[in-house]
Amino acid sequence: MRVSLIWLRGLAAVSLGIAFGCALAADGDWPRHGRDDGEQRFSPLTGINRENVGQVGLAWQTLLDSTRGLQATPIVIDGVMYVTSTWSRVFALDARTGAVLWTYDPQVPKVWAKKGCCDVVNRGVAVADGRVFVGTYDGRLVALKAKDGSVIWDVNTVDRSKPYTITGAPRVAGDRVVIGNGGADFGARGYFSAYDVATGEMQWRFYTVPASAAGPFEHPELEMAAKTWSPDSRWEMGGGGTVWDSMAWDPELNLLYVGTGNGSPWPSFQRSPGGGDNLFLSSILAINPDTGRLVWHYQTTPGDSWDYTATQHIVLADIEWQGKSRKVLFQAPKNGFFYVIDRQTGELLAAEKYVRTTWATHVDLETGRPVPSPTGDYSQGARVVMPATLGGHNWHPMSYSPQTGLVYIPAQDAATHFSPTQFNVLLGGTVTGRVEEMVPDDSIGRALLLAWDPHARQVRWSVPHSTFSNAGVLSTAGGLVVQGDAEGYISFHDAWTGERLHRIATGTGIIAPPISYELDGEQYIALLAGWGGALFTHAEPQVAARRFRNEGRAIALKLGGGRVPMPEGEPSVKPRPGGDRLRVLNEQQARGRDVYTAHCGICHSWYGHNGLLPDLRRSVPAMIDQLEAIVLLGALEPLGMPSFAGQLTPAQVDDLKEYLRAVRIE
Numbered sequence: 001m002r003v004s005l006i007w008l009r010g011l012a013a014v015s016l017g018i019a020f021g022c023a024l025a026a027d028g029d030w031p032r033h034g035r036d037d038g039e040q041r042f043s044p045l046t047g048i049n050r051e052n053v054g055q056v057g058l059a060w061q062t063l064l065d066s067t068r069g070l071q072a073t074p075i076v077i078d079g080v081m082y083v084t085s086t087w088s089r090v091f092a093l094d095a096r097t098g099a100v101l102w103t104y105d106p107q108v109p110k111v112w113a114k115k116g117c118c119d120v121v122n123r124g125v126a127v128a129d130g131r132v133f134v135g136t137y138d139g140r141l142v143a144l145k146a147k148d149g150s151v152i153w154d155v156n157t158v159d160r161s162k163p164y165t166i167t168g169a170p171r172v173a174g175d176r177v178v179i180g181n182g183g184a185d186f187g188a189r190g191y192f193s194a195y196d197v198a199t200g201e202m203q204w205r206f207y208t209v210p211a212s213a214a215g216p217f218e219h220p221e222l223e224m225a226a227k228t229w230s231p232d233s234r235w236e237m238g239g240g241g242t243v244w245d246s247m248a249w250d251p252e253l254n255l256l257y258v259g260t261g262n263g264s265p266w267p268s269f270q271r272s273p274g275g276g277d278n279l280f281l282s283s284i285l286a287i288n289p290d291t292g293r294l295v296w297h298y299q300t301t302p303g304d305s306w307d308y309t310a311t312q313h314i315v316l317a318d319i320e321w322q323g324k325s326r327k328v329l330f331q332a333p334k335n336g337f338f339y340v341i342d343r344q345t346g347e348l349l350a351a352e353k354y355v356r357t358t359w360a361t362h363v364d365l366e367t368g369r370p371v372p373s374p375t376g377d378y379s380q381g382a383r384v385v386m387p388a389t390l391g392g393h394n395w396h397p398m399s400y401s402p403q404t405g406l407v408y409i410p411a412q413d414a415a416t417h418f419s420p421t422q423f424n425v426l427l428g429g430t431v432t433g434r435v436e437e438m439v440p441d442d443s444i445g446r447a448l449l450l451a452w453d454p455h456a457r458q459v460r461w462s463v464p465h466s467t468f469s470n471a472g473v474l475s476t477a478g479g480l481v482v483q484g485d486a487e488g489y490i491s492f493h494d495a496w497t498g499e500r501l502h503r504i505a506t507g508t509g510i511i512a513p514p515i516s517y518e519l520d521g522e523q524y525i526a527l528l529a530g531w532g533g534a535l536f537t538h539a540e541p542q543v544a545a546r547r548f549r550n551e552g553r554a555i556a557l558k559l560g561g562g563r564v565p566m567p568e569g570e571p572s573v574k575p576r577p578g579g580d581r582l583r584v585l586n587e588q589q590a591r592g593r594d595v596y597t598a599h600c601g602i603c604h605s606w607y608g609h610n611g612l613l614p615d616l617r618r619s620v621p622a623m624i625d626q627l628e629a630i631v632l633l634g635a636l637e638p639l640g641m642p643s644f645a646g647q648l649t650p651a652q653v654d655d656l657k658e659y660l661r662a663v664r665i666e
């Protein structure tokens with residue numbers, strides 16, 4: 001009777017889990033980004049379980065007016081679902097039927113698209129006190145009335161002359177709503193700020209890196225941080241450390257946990273010559289949300305050179321650890337190590353590799369520091385390093401089940417080729433080398449769903465995906481682990497064994513995480529389908545958008561539901577035969593190619609790849625003739641094609657035309 005024993009153990013664990021920070025979470029709602037403030041992404045609902053999951057089908061679907069990446073976690077409170085679509089637009093839906101109750105469009109200027117690396121995505125809203133909070137791509141934080149979507153306040157949170165974007169979900173901690181931003185890859189200085197829920201007034205701001213060796217030190221922690229940077233660091237590049245995704249809140253300890261990003265520029269030998277840890281890059285910060293002061297910090301990758309952000313999902317859990325009950329946090333940041341940290345004190349309890357990882361041999365638990373390996377050092381010559389810059393795990397949320405004690409990680413196993421002179425494709429809009437030389441195709445590895453046992457410090461089971469693309473994860477008290485994929489399937493696994501129990505085809509690639517909620521005694525599982533994000537220029541052959549229109553929609557499932565309709569219309573990705581790099585280009589065409597690499601490839605795909613946006617090397621001659629109007633006058637801005645007025649000259653557009661004509665594919 002193995003099963004019933006596990007069920008009993010599971011139930012006991014579930015009640016423990018519910019004891020954590022869930023006071024305001026009625027079982028049926030999904031009121032916070034990660035359901036509870038500790039962001040476990042575990043649903044206590046059991047209506048859908050291992051026995052009946054085969055009967056799960058479509059309850060309803062609602063189109064979200066998008067053919068690009070959707071990453072939001074839906075929030076469900078009192079029968080209303082709040083989601084975000086592309087361009088930071090908010091949709092309020094009836095959670096029983098999917099009917100649209102209201103929408104809000106923050107009117108993000110389309111030129112802002114040039115300030116981000118990874119598609120015009122948004123990871124969702126926060127809801128509290130009858131208000132809906134959304135961070136917009138152009139750096140604003142907006143409060144809406146939950147009832148009708150009308151604007152209560154709208155504040156700018158960034159220096160609008162700098163490359164800041166917001167894609168992350170705000171978090172509410174008490175009377176404050178906290179938001180960070182992205183931009184480290186483009187040369188930004190990281191920070192996050194707290195705003196008064198009622199008025200939108202800023203309460204405090206915490207910078208994650210110093211402005212320079214000599215200050216100004218906006219708060220005392222920066223003086224300490226400055227000692228870990230060489231005085232002649234490349235301060236003009238902003239330092240990085242942007243806070244673009246993860247936060248979790250422990251109301252009992254009154255600590256807000258925040259994950260920080262990579263350095264700018266990437267290589268530490270360029271950024272801060274002569275060494276140093278470069279605090280607070282790639283760190284977990286524990287902050288008192290009342291004051292904005294630092295209580296403790298743990299740096300996962302001192303002196304980061306590999307884009308190893310610690311902005312990945314932070315999960316809070318109360319567990320038995322070596323015979324003692326402890327309040328811990330879990331993180332699987334990009335650098336390939338799974339961390340267990342005492343969240344009260346910051347003490348490191350465990351750090352073990354969860355994917356192949358070559359930049360460090362191990363983490364020394366005495367010192368808490370990683371032991372670097374020579375393989376990771378590319379200051380003297382090119383190196384292939386694991387994990388890749390996209391990380392062993394990226395923003396796609398993981399899930400912790402108190403029932404199984406396992407953490408389900410949407411993991412990535414891959415390498416990046418680094419060289420001393422070629423790095424940060426995006427920084428300042430300049431490119432130091434041909435992209436296909438910097439990121440060889442074989443650096444795209446594989447994605448897998450893996451079940452990590454934090455006690456045994458090993459993988460209990462894993463399931464590979466057919467593509468490198470990944471999606472967020474949900475676990476439930478029904479003994480299930482749920483995940484979508486780039487092929488457009490939603491899969492249900494046995495939480496103990498990984499066995500796939502059921503699979504639903506949607507025809508739309510999925511990267512967003514599922515949630516679960518209950519209404520009128522019926523359990524639903526819901527997610528957003530819509531492929532894109534960081535890989536939106538890299539659609540591998542299996543990606544659904546190569547066969548179907550990339551139809552962005554909210555999909556809700558229930559027992560006894562029907563089939564999910566396949567999208568209608570043309571496929572969003574039209575693969576090209578490839579091979580244009582073999583052509584001999586004259587001088588003007590070669591200049592055009594360099595403009596293309598520096599300014600266009602980030603959205604329209606670089607060499608040999610296939611993406612969501614039109615392949616310009618398939619443009620008909622009439623389209624190429626219109627290039628001045630499109631590139632310099634913003635003729636296609638309504639479609640999201642930013643103007644390059646003031647950035648490119650008419651002569652450069654001529655070069656581009658010559659290049660596009662030369663490499664045109666019929």
Ligand code: HEC
Pocket residue numbers: 113114595596599600601602603604613614616619623627630631636639640641642644656
């Ligand atoms: C930030 C992303 C982004 C960048 C960078 C970008 N574009 Fe675009 N481009 C778009 C989007 C979005 C569209 C509209 C796609 C659609 O049809 O929905 C578009 C459409 C176009 C089209 C029309 C293609 C067609 O077949 O309909 C042309 C031509 C074009 N872009 C040229 C350029 C050139 C040249 C550059 C570089 C100087 C560039 N774009 C850089 C996002 C971008």
